[in-house]
Amino acid sequence: MIDQETRRKMRIIGVPEALDIMDAMAADPSYANMGFDERVRVIVDYVAQEKENASVKRLLQRAHFRIANADVSGVVYDGRPLSRDTVNGLGTCQFVESATDVIVVGYTGTGKTFLACSIGRQACKHCLSTLYVRMPDLLMSREEDLAAGIPESKVLKKYARYKVLVVDEWLMDPLNPDQMRFFLELVDRRHDKSSTIWCSQYRVEDWHGRLGGGTHADAIMDRIVHNAVTLQTGEVNMRELMSPRS
Secondary structure, three states: OOOHHHHHHHHHOOOHHHHHHHHHHHHOHHHOOOOHHHHHHHHHHHHHHHHHHHHHHHHHHHHOOOOOOOOHHHOOOOOOOOOHHHHHHHHOOHHHHOOOEEEEEOOOOOOHHHHHHHHHHHHHHOOOOEEEEEHHHHHHHHHHHHHOOOOHHHHHHHHHOOOEEEEEOOOOOOOOHHHHHHHHHHHHHHOOOOEEEEEEOOOHHHHHHHOOOOHHHHHHHHHHHHHEEEEEOOOOOHHHHOOOOO
């Protein structure tokens, strides 16, 4: 049995999970003949897994996904121009290692948000810091931060630090010149360092015009489209299809 003082010290150094598995092993006769090295291996594996599970749980909570239970296993492919292999490949999160962006395009109700949240949740499961934000909310938050005296550099740093940033409702509203400069700086900070998932009702071909068609639009597009995977969600209204009535 482990004495109380040792238990206290194990909690102080942050390994209470080790106590759980050691108590379980002491109560299970099947571990009686296990050697010291093997016991240590079991304890380390258990603690590492518990730590990772706790980390994933925190990442999922902090990501603020609009669809909290979205999962790649729940993506519907019938009648939609989606490649199962492509979606599953994105689910491995290798696209983050190469700092590749993901563009999700489709009409309202065609499941863009579900798909983006599904991929984002996979990123959390791979222990990658992730944030979901609607473009209108991002701009509103920026305005509130600036009004509170927070420097724009700090606002940019907040959104640039995530390994995966999901921007929903991208280009729903036109950007004014100040907002354009902000997004150019944000895209530039994330370029070749992290991945952004862009969800939009507008075709990529229409983005340049929605961005004003000027040099800022050129720069933003240049940093997104040349290293991105594009997913078309099609025309099937997933809200109607998945409705309880249906």
